[in-house]
Amino acid sequence: MATHSSPIAGGNIAGLADLTGMIVERFGDQVAQLRAGANFILTLSVGQPSALPTLAQFLFWEHGCLFGGITAEEHSNHWQIHYTFLLPGSGWIDVEFSMALETKTLPSIVTEVHAADWHEREIEDLFGIHFENHPRLGDFVLHDQIWHEGIDPMRKTFSAERPQLERKVDLEWQPLLVVGDPGSxxxxxxxxxxxxxxxxxxxxxxxxxxxxxxxxxxLFYNYRAVEKIAEGRSIPDALLLAERFAATSAFAHSLAFCLAAERIAAVEAPPRAAALRVLLAELERLRHHAGAIAAICESTALAVAAAQASIIEEQLLRASCVFTDHRYLFGLNTPGGLNRDFELEQCKTLLATVDKAESDLRILERRLRLSSSFLDRLEDVGVVIGESARDLNLVGPIGRASAQHCDLRRACSYSGYGRLAFDVPCETEGDGYARLRILFAEATQSARLIHQVADTLEGGPVRVAYEVNHAGAALGWTEAPRGAALHWLRVDERGIVERYRAITPSFNNWLGFHVAAENFAFQDFPIILATFGLSATECDR
Amino acid sequence: MTITGSFLVAIFVACAAGVFASALLGHKQVPTVLSIAGALSSILMVLTSASVLLMGQPFEAALWTLDGFGRFTIHLDSVSSIFLLVSGVVYFSVSLFAGSFLKHQTDEAHPHLYYAILYFALMAAVVLILVAGDIVLFLISWECMSSLCFLLINYDPKGQLDKSAGYIMLAMSEAGFLAVAVAFLLLARSATDFSFTALRSACATLSPDTLWLPFLLGFFGFGVKAGLVPVNFWLPRSYTAAPPIFIPVFAGITLNLGFYGILRLNADLMHAGYGTGLVALITGSITALVGILYATTDGDMKTMLAHSSIENAGIIVAALGAFLVFRAFSQPVAAALALSAVLYHMVNHSIYKTLLFEGAGHVEAATGTREMDQLGGLARFLPELSAIFLIGCLAISAVPPFNGFVSEWMTLQSLLRSAVLASTSVRIVFALCGAALALTAALAVTCFVKTYAMNFLGIRRGSWELHVKAQATSKFPLAFLAVICLLLGILPTYVLPILNQSVESLAGASVTTALVQPFFTATPENAQLPPAFLADFHNLGAQTGRGLVPGRGLVVLLRGGETNPVVFAMSPSYSIIALVILFAAAWFVFRRLTRQRTLVKRPVWAGGIPRLLPLLTYTPTGFSNPVRVVFQAIFRPNIVEDTRQTVAVHFRTAIHRQREEIHVVDRLILQPVGAAARGIADFLAGMHHGKLNAYVVYVLVFLLLVLFVYRAT
Amino acid sequence: MSFWFWHGLRKGIQSTRYPARAENTPGVSPGRPVNTDFSTVEEAQLAAEICPTDAIVAHGKSTYVNPGKCVHCQLCLHSLQSPMNWETGYEWTRLPADGKEALPFPASFAKSMHIMVVDAGDCGACLHEVKQLNNPLYNMHRLGFFLTATPRTADLLLVVGPVSENMRGPLLKTWEAMPTTRKVMAVGGCAIAGGVFGKSFMCACGVSAVLPVDFEVPGNPPPPLAILHGLLVVAGRKSLNSPRPISEGRP
Known part of the structure; x- marks a missing residue:
């Protein structure tokens, strides 16, 4: 792979050296190879599968790495499994394990890293790889009621085009219930x-x-097999999918995809494009947070506040439409930059709306703080304590409301965020009100970032020529409105997608929903749901 | 011998015939004998009481004299006639039910001959209690009845069952019996002989203060049988343990004997002060509230119904307390109203509770379970039973046009009449008790909405299969009672005059004159009513339909002044006519409107899931949990087990929380009393294990004490 | 807490006057490409080639657009030397291409129509735009359109998304649970023709593969006013602009 100046450069190199030393010392005989590359500051090729759980435990708990996700890849004669970890402030670490195609079992790391739960279940369901010691495999993406066992749709041998034959719904299927109180x-x-x-x-x-x-x-009622149908498409066609599987954070996902694609081809978007990408991403975050605030107000039946917040959201949607010709920022990102440039006048109009929205949100926040009955319904509702949030590796505003201050814009900067000044708000209570405060505080920071970008916008092109002429794989990441989004892309030498994997913040955070939803009153259910603000379609893909 | 006497003798003959026929004809014929002889003797019971009520003369007969115990007498007055009448009606239904039920229960768990002998013996004992005219005969037959009940519950030839329920019941019955016996003997000290007539005249000479002790003893003794707080803990357990065909007898007949005892001893023989009435009122209200709270939250169909019986007993005794207070304050009209409420509610409760227990027995036989969490969807399997059970539930929830409404309304109205009382503190007690009873009525609706909806509607939650044979049990006995529920609900103007004789004898005012105005039969010149009042009524339209509807139509509960003639009034008879017309009109309009529509039936909408599984539907526990949460201070659940199991550190596999509730009466009264008793016993035991020297000291100290007392007097 | 009441009142009426008057505030609609006559055949060819979903078909110097297939990538607007013509309206509702003659509801539904919204694998945009109809700026209640929680009382089934395999059953169940006077409206390009997801083992490629569709609202996503127009058409209060879609882009 071509060398490429990674935005990670300049990170915490000393920490990395320490880590490498410790790994060699402890896992020397089990780790076959250690190397640094363009994608990952450290790639560990593990020789023995039994080392995976202990290595994961070491990275996640002892060394304070964050868990990114698990990606399975099927190559012509072997499996390649990537366990992605983030060393905050430095970059991504890839723990890689290869095994023959016939081997279909792996040790589960779920006892050590609970956040890996759903990743392993998904891989088991879609690839048919069995994870030993995982207590709850099956019935995940493919619901057992309508999908019989033995279908592994992500295998290369499975044709995505072939529609499934008539299936019989299993009416005798019983859900897994846990509560055994009498009369439950x-x-x-x-x-x-x-x-x-x-x-x-x-x-x-x-x-x-x-x-x-x-x-x-x-979940997974909205599963459209985006990762499967992306295979065999060209990069621009796959980008359409990346952009449209979760439209409320379309720009963040298309950006992550484009960053991955750019890293494969070793091109970098020109500075103006990078800056405009930040502007658009923050516009999307601001709009998303206004919508999330509206949903929280609505869940507590505070109608006027909900109406005001949704008006702000709609004004931002309209401003997006005036600015980019699309209310949800579709069709802007392209590998190599942006599809179009913007005039100064347009930026000024946008800034005016953003300022208005930001000040309206401040007024709304002040009023909400005075509404005691509203606060009563949010405080101590849906609490996720910091330890659980760490355990489950919660990301985004939900994680930050529970003292998990990881924000990829800071922890692993991309698209020039490293040069911008902004705060990452963080709370410790982990209840509904903390999550609401985070949303307001982040909206303010987004407005601040939009201003910074607009004020320092350089001239120049917004797009460089993009062409892929070699096979390769790369990771792209963004801090989407709901949290960390990771897109893993592998293409062949013609630029055709071989494997596309999108790890979304909703996928991460839905795993933690049940922690917040234990022992609560019926009427609090919509409130917990709204303060989590998760998207099923972003999780399902 | 009079006609009443002949009927009475015929009852006992029929009972004896039933026993012999069962023994002679053999196992297979027992159910038929039970039906025929039982129905025959119950009809005779109805005829006996009817002859007394119609002739208006009590029936008296002297039997024989026993040395040292005086003469045994038979005395059947209007009060006991009403109890006998109800017992007859209930026994009629139960006999048919029992016969039909046993026909399909041929296994060893149902010893037919044993049941038949006890059944007829119990029937004779009940009649004997009601016709007893003196203490000795009454106490003897009472003891027979208690022992028979015990034998029924603890029949267990193989020694497999838990016998504690029967022993607890026996112990409580004996304690009650002793208290009653002492109460009678205290009164008999100043009487010429042991007959009730003599006691009555003896009591009249005693001051109200000296009557407190016999009152409390009698109230306790009969309260055990009537299921009053705090001596009712035996009741749910023994009801649940009793064979299905006997539970209706317990709930519909022997429970009434408790009321009969209280009415006879504490209201008829004694005329104690108003304080005794307040004791009854408060005890009754607390009993009602506690009973319905536990009924609402109980998950076992029979235990639930037993707790509901306690609730109804509470309502009856509360109204009885109101009667005693009104009588002590010399308010005969209000007293008459309260007493008629007592009798009416007693009648109603016997009818619908018998119906519900028969229904529950039916359900248990058909499904093999009483756990309401396991039932559900029975309406589809047992449509007829479902309809009849629904009537029972409506009646017990006091929903018009059924009987429960009439008597509960009258009870609440009589409590509202406390305005006539002179003492403010007594009025406050009335108000509080009225509130407790109103809450009870509301909870009763919740309880029986749960009972009907969770058992008969929805889908089957358990894994039971319907027993086809048990399903064939005749529904006629239940339907018969359901019809009576309806008749008692729509024709109170005919029922109240029947109750009037006993009410008049005890309260001193005619309930018919006070409550049921003869509007439709009397001319406007009716001498009983002031002309201005009648004219006002006429202007209000109260006489509309005069001549069309036969008999008396309106029950007036309070006659106001000249300017304000009616304060509280209701007319169930009018209501049913209006109801029928409204329903018919609504149905007609609905049919007209939907004539051209096509009806499409679809499965229940459940959010798009493939099938609504039983475990996704409400359980009775879930339905009643709000009550459990609101009244947490009373239930005080102990969480005895709270486990959260996980595998692989994070995966929750089970959450299990087991609560244990100690009944509030057990917790607050019985456990402290038990602990105190044990403490005293321990102390005495400690004294007992002293050395010889210690015994000498005890004797010496006692001797000194006696000498000291002797010197002092 | 009473300040919310005054706060709400002080803001005044903010709802759009549509359909009484046209709504022209900038940003209410992203617009869409329309049939364009180019000066050369090559330009028309380029326009057809750049479209990733074959929504644009060239025929000589002219291009024809099938709005049902358009995924709004804006390539034909921003990445062409001579771009396609762009329409800024939002009254896009049309009848489905299968030739079924769907009639709007009779007049009794005009002032009260109950809508059941089902997300059948939607990306969130169309659903979000439907949600916007509830905010004060669009306020569909003023027109007598209500969302219902149960299909039993619903008149119109509004489906967004290409119908994922896991939602096929629930969608059919919802449709079956509705009164038989029901109508079905497919909202968004995915619900009409599968959008970028197309036909696969997990995607039914549009609602019409599962249910009979009566009306379609093209757009990716259609803006709230386009959906509102669709509702007005279903209720019989607005007429269709083009009674038939141009099949395969040809007139």
């Missing part, structure tokens, strides 16, 4: 949500009446 039952919610407009997801609220003891989400 589960109240089904969804997948066609009864509360007006909602995404497709299903909950079983386990209760003995009056209070809900446990609420576990059942």
């Amino acid at each position: 039952f589960a109240m089904p919610v969804g997948p066609v949500y009864e509360g007006g407009i909602g995404e497709s997801l299903h909950f079983l609220l386990e209760t003995v009446g009056e209070d809900v003891i446990r609420a576990a989400p059942r």
Whole structure:
């Protein structure tokens, strides 16, 4: 792979050297190879599968790395599994393990790193790789009610185009219920949500009446197999998918995809494009947070505040439309930069709207702080304590409300965020109100970033020529409005996608939802849901 | 011998015939004998009481004299006739039910002959209690009844069952029996002989203060049988342990004997002060509230119904307390109203509780379970039973046009009449008790909405299969009672005059004159009513339909002044007519409107999931949990087990929380009393294990004490 | 807490006057490409080639757009020397291409129509735009359009998303649970033709593969006013602008 000046450069090199030394000392015989590369500051090729759990435990707990995700790749004659970790302030670490295609078992690292739970379940469901000692495999992406075992759709041998034959719904299927109190039952919610407009997801609220003891989400109703159908497409075509699988954070995901694609071709977007990307990403974050605040107000039935917040959101949508010709910022990113440039006048108009939105949000926040009945419903509701948040590796505003101050814009800067001044707000209570405060504080920071970018915008092109003429793989990452988004892309020498993997913040955070949704009153359920502000479609892909 | 006497003798003959026929005809014929002889003797019971009530003369007969115990007498007055009448009606239904039920229960768990002998013996004992005219016969037959009940519950030839329920019941019954016996003997000290007539005249000479002790003893003794707080803990356990065909007898007949005892001893024989009435009122209200709270939260169908019986007993005794207070304050009209509420509610409770227990027995036989968490969806399997059970639930929830409404309304109205009382503190007690009873009525609706909806509607939650044979048990006995529920609910104007004789004899005012105005039969010149009042009524339209509806139509509960003629009034008979017309009109309009529509039936909408599984539907526990949470201070659940199991450190595999509730009466009264008793016993035991010297000291100290007392007097 | 009341009142009425008057505030609609006549055949060819979803078909010097297939990538607007013509309106509702003659609801529904929204694998944009109809700027309640929580009382089934395999069953269940007077409206390019997701083992490629669709609202996503126009058409209060879609881009 061509050498490429990574934005990670200048990170915490000393910490990395220490880490390398410790790994050699402790895992010397099990780690076959240590190397640094363009994507990862450190790639560890593990020789023995038994080393995986201990290595994960070492990185995650002893060395304070954050867990990125697990990516499985099927090559012509072997499996390659990537365990991605983030060394904050330095960069990404890849723990890589290869095994023959016939070997279909791996030790699970879930006892050591709980955050790996859903990654392993997904791989088991879609690739058919069995994770030893994982207690809850099966019935995840492919619901057991309608998919029989033995279908591994992500295998290369499985044709995505072939529609499934008629399937019989298994009416005898029983959900896994945990509460065994006498007289307990589960109240089904969804997948066609009864509360007006909602995404497709299903909950079983386990209760003995009056209070809900446990609420576990059942997701993947919106699974459209984006990762599968991206395979075999060209990079621009795959970009359409990356942009459109979760439209409320479309720009962040398309940016992560483009960054990965650019890293493969060893090109970098010109400075003006990088700056404009920051501007657009922050515009999206501001709009998303206004919408999330509106949803929280609505969940507590505070109608006027909900209306005001949704007006702010709609004004930002309209401003986006005036600025970019699309309300959800579709069709802007392209590998190598942006599809179009913007005039100074346009930026000024946008800035005016952003300022207005920001000041309106401040007024709204002041009023909400005075609304005691509103605060009563948020405080101590849906609490995720810091230890759980760390355990589950929660990301984004939810993680930051529970003292997890990781923000990829800081922890592993991209697209020139490293040069900009902004704060990463962090709270420790981990309740609904803390999450609301984080949303407000981040909205303010986004407005601040938009101003900084607009004020220091350099001239120049917004796009460089982009061409892929060699095979390669790369990781792209952004801090999407809901948290860290990782896109892993592997292409062949013609630029055709061989493997595309999107690890989304909602996928990470839905795993932690059940921690917040334990032992609460029925009427708090929509509030917990709203303060989490997760997207099912972003999780499902 | 009079006609009443002949009927009475015929009852005992029929009972004896039933026993012999069962023994002679063999195992297979027992159910038929039970039905025929039981129904026959119950009809005779109805005829006996009817003859007394119709002739208006009590029936008296002297039997024989026993040395040292005086003469045994039979005395059947209007009060006991009403109890006998109810017992007859209930026994009629139960006999048919029992016969039909046993026909399909041929296994060893149901010893037919044993049941038949006890059944007829119990029936005879009950009749004997009601017709007893003196203390000795009454106490003997009472003791027989208690022993028979014990034998029923503890029948266990193989020694497999838990016998504690029966022993607890026996112990409590005996304690009650002793208290009652002492109460009677205290009164008999100043009487010429042991007959009730003699006691009554003896009591009249005693001051109200000296009556406190016999009152409390009698109230305790009969309260055990009537299921009053705090001596009712035996009741849910023994009801649940009793064979299905006997539970209706317990709830519909022997429970009434407790009320009969209280009414006879504490209200009829004694005329104590108003304080005794307040004791009854407060005890009754607390009993009602505690009973319904535990009924609402209980998950076992029979235990739930037993707790509901306690609730109804509470309502009856509360109204009885109101009667005693009104009588002590010389308010005969209010007293008459309260007493008629007592009798009416007693009648109603016997009818619908018998119906519900028969229904519960039916359900248990058909499904093999009483756990309401396991039932559900029975309406689809047992449609007829479901409809009849629904009537029972509506009646017990006091929903018009069924009978529960009439008597609960009258009870609450009589408590509201406390305005006539002179003492403010007594009025406050009335107000508080009225509030407690109103809360009870509301909770009763919750309880029986739960009972019906969770058992009969929805989908089957448990894994039981329907027993086809048990399903074939005749529904006629239940339907018969359901019809009576309806009749008692819509024709109170015919029922109240029947109750009137006993009310008049005890309260001193006619309930018919006071409550049921003869509007439709009397001319406007009716001498009983002031003309201005009648004219006002006429202007209000109260006489609309005069001549069309036969009989008396309106129950007036309070006659106001000249300017304000009616304060509280209701007319169930009118209501049912209006209800029928409204329903018919609504149905007609609905049919007209939907004539051209097509009906499409679809499965229940459950958010798009493939199938609504039973474990995704409400359970009775879940339904009643809000009550459990609101009244947490009373239930005080102990969490005895709170486990959260996980595997692989993070994965929750089980959350299990087991609560244990100690009944509030046990917790607050019985456990402290038990602990104190044990403490005293320990202390005495400690004294007992002293050395010889210590015994000598005890004797010496006692001797000194006696000498000292002797010197002092 | 009473200040919310005054705060709300002080803001005054902010709702759009549409449909009484046209709404022309900038940003309410992203617009869309329309049939364009180019000066040369090559330009038309370029326009057709740049479209990643074949929504643009060249025919001589002219290009024809199938709005149902357009995913709004804006390539034909920003990446061409001579761009396609761009329409700025939002009254885009049309009948489905399968030739079924769908009629709007009778007049009794005009002032009260209950809508059941089902997300059948949507990316969130269309659903979000439907949600915007509830905010004060669009306020669809003023027109008598209500969201219902149960299909039992719903008149219109509004489906967004290309119908993912896991949602096929729930969607059908919802449709079956509705009264038979129901109508179905597919909102967004994905619901009409599968959008970028196309037909796969997990995607049914549009609602019409599962249910009979009565009306379609093209757009990726269609802005709130386009959806509102669709609702007005279903309620019989607005007429269709083009009664039939141009099949395969040809007139």
